[in-house]
Amino acid sequence: MLQHLFRLRSLRRAFGRPTRLLASHWRLVAVGVACVPIHAAATLWMPRLLGETLDLLARGRGADAELPRQRLGQIATLLAGLALVEAVTRYISRKTLIDVSRYVERDLKDQALAHLQRLPIAWFDRSRTGDLVSRLTQDAELVRFVMGPLLLHGGSALCLLPAGIVAMAAMSVPVTLACSVGFGLLFLVMRLLVPRLHAWSKRSQEAIGELSQRAQEDFAGIRVVWQFAAEERERAALATRNRRYLFANLRLVRLRAAVNAITHSTTGLVMLAVLAVGGHEVIGGALTVGELFQFTVWLGLMMFPLEILGWTFATLPRAFAAGVRIEELFETPPESTTGATPPLRGHLQVKDLTFAYPGQVRPALRELSFELLPGHKLGLVGPVGAGKSTLLALCLRFYDPPRGTIFVDGHDVLDLQPAALRALFALAPQEPFLFSDTVLSNVGFAGGTASATAIDEAVAAAALDQDLPQLPAGLQTLVGERGVTLSGGQKQRVSLARALLGDRPALLLDDTLSAVDPTTERRILAGLQATRRGRTMLVATHRLSVVADADLILVLDGGAVKERGTHRQLLEHAGDYATAWRRQSEAAALEGGSA
Numbered sequence: 001m002l003q004h005l006f007r008l009r010s011l012r013r014a015f016g017r018p019t020r021l022l023a024s025h026w027r028l029v030a031v032g033v034a035c036v037p038i039h040a041a042a043t044l045w046m047p048r049l050l051g052e053t054l055d056l057l058a059r060g061r062g063a064d065a066e067l068p069r070q071r072l073g074q075i076a077t078l079l080a081g082l083a084l085v086e087a088v089t090r091y092i093s094r095k096t097l098i099d100v101s102r103y104v105e106r107d108l109k110d111q112a113l114a115h116l117q118r119l120p121i122a123w124f125d126r127s128r129t130g131d132l133v134s135r136l137t138q139d140a141e142l143v144r145f146v147m148g149p150l151l152l153h154g155g156s157a158l159c160l161l162p163a164g165i166v167a168m169a170a171m172s173v174p175v176t177l178a179c180s181v182g183f184g185l186l187f188l189v190m191r192l193l194v195p196r197l198h199a200w201s202k203r204s205q206e207a208i209g210e211l212s213q214r215a216q217e218d219f220a221g222i223r224v225v226w227q228f229a230a231e232e233r234e235r236a237a238l239a240t241r242n243r244r245y246l247f248a249n250l251r252l253v254r255l256r257a258a259v260n261a262i263t264h265s266t267t268g269l270v271m272l273a274v275l276a277v278g279g280h281e282v283i284g285g286a287l288t289v290g291e292l293f294q295f296t297v298w299l300g301l302m303m304f305p306l307e308i309l310g311w312t313f314a315t316l317p318r319a320f321a322a323g324v325r326i327e328e329l330f331e332t333p334p335e336s337t338t339g340a341t342p343p344l345r346g347h348l349q350v351k352d353l354t355f356a357y358p359g360q361v362r363p364a365l366r367e368l369s370f371e372l373l374p375g376h377k378l379g380l381v382g383p384v385g386a387g388k389s390t391l392l393a394l395c396l397r398f399y400d401p402p403r404g405t406i407f408v409d410g411h412d413v414l415d416l417q418p419a420a421l422r423a424l425f426a427l428a429p430q431e432p433f434l435f436s437d438t439v440l441s442n443v444g445f446a447g448g449t450a451s452a453t454a455i456d457e458a459v460a461a462a463a464l465d466q467d468l469p470q471l472p473a474g475l476q477t478l479v480g481e482r483g484v485t486l487s488g489g490q491k492q493r494v495s496l497a498r499a500l501l502g503d504r505p506a507l508l509l510d511d512t513l514s515a516v517d518p519t520t521e522r523r524i525l526a527g528l529q530a531t532r533r534g535r536t537m538l539v540a541t542h543r544l545s546v547v548a549d550a551d552l553i554l555v556l557d558g559g560a561v562k563e564r565g566t567h568r569q570l571l572e573h574a575g576d577y578a579t580a581w582r583r584q585s586e587a588a589a590l591e592g593g594s595a
């Protein structure tokens, strides 16, 4: 009983959502399903008329026998009408029910995509893109693949089988029994083979998944592969996975061929049994030749939906797993979209903030406190892993900080609507992400209607204008996947121009100028200084020259503040900051620039 309940619950988990989506297209489903019994009735009726025709022709063969022309004429008209009904209902049921399964697949993908976009960043930290894509494509397709045939052929089999069996039994019990024995044997053989078929289909799917994942990583990281001359090793790794895929598929083909051969030979054997037993019945006078003919045609008619149903049921466990994998996406609660939406200016207060990433024990930030007035600039410096990016991510609420630790304009960030909070900040992240589009589209990613002047200003402020003559089509240049055709510094500046374009009240620069040469850096900083216009700025960097003019500089180490103050105060303090400043100034002087 418990097991039953459990099964019911997991069935609901896997197929509940597709079923609800199916119900939302109930009109189409109703039309399609209504056509199925009409189609079945027409299909079953036609052999009956053909059988009767044969018997009438046989009876009218003698010299003095007269052909019942009137009845034959009626039958011909009826057959033509039935053929028309059969064709129309077959077309409508097929079109509507298969269409519906496509709509359900589309709705499922739409819902999943909309849900994914609202999932917390911490969830994305744990998931793999390849896996997500396979859930959204292969798994959704698998659900659709089972749903369409199940509706169409399941409905058809439900109507055809009982009606056909009753009609056949009414005509001749011995011949019906002969059929049943044949099909019983087929069922037993299938029960043996289908689980193996499953196991190998699963292995084949896993093998292609592994092959694609490895190939994807190898091509994305082709530079690393070349750098370490690892082509041979990687080629061997790919070949091994490819061989595994081949092996799984060869086994699969062998099994499928066996299933196919068994199905077809069983059909032939059943036909033989029907002819043998039926022939005996015809000789004994219990059955007419026309009736035997009906029998064989009915048998043929029932075979097709049965075979398709067999395949559908064989695919059900995979579709079940696919349904569960899709539902898992929905089981993670989305980020809240509610909260206050007051006008924000960018007054930031951080009070005793200690934060550890979800699932981590060691805090990335410890007892951090500071205040930044609107229009002021905060510099965040410190060694690798000090917690600079983490603080910026918390300001944007990419992760939830503990309550009562981060306030913007007096509101706890947890009480603000995330979208309203994020609209306050423009972010130029540490690793710029560019879309495979033109430079212009990447700069104007925020959407809206940025004027040409605003775009030119943002491009100039990010010092991207000096690179435009080098780009083949200027702002219209396509940047390749993730901006691969641009230099690291160019990518950073496209990302910076994108952040500057929105003219948002606060700007977060996360080591944004690390790949930019000192001259360009100076130009950008001077530009930002001139156009700051009351913009609050948080700047994380390893280059101290970037934050020398900041109103407050925090030197972080291991998540805690080690030193704090203005540039002048920190130099006077003669701590880590002062040492690093001296070193960087000397290096800059050697390179011919100034810090």
Ligand code: ATP
Binding pocket: 125, 357, 360, 364, 382, 383, 384, 385, 386, 387, 388, 389, 390, 391, 430, 511
């Ligand atoms: P860098 O100068 O290299 O950019 P950072 O000062 O910006 O370093 P953070 O990226 O804030 O450092 O990282 C602080 C700590 O948090 C590090 O120990 C890092 O391993 C950890 N960390 C960063 N991101 C995550 C994450 N998504 N999940 C778990 N731990 C993380």
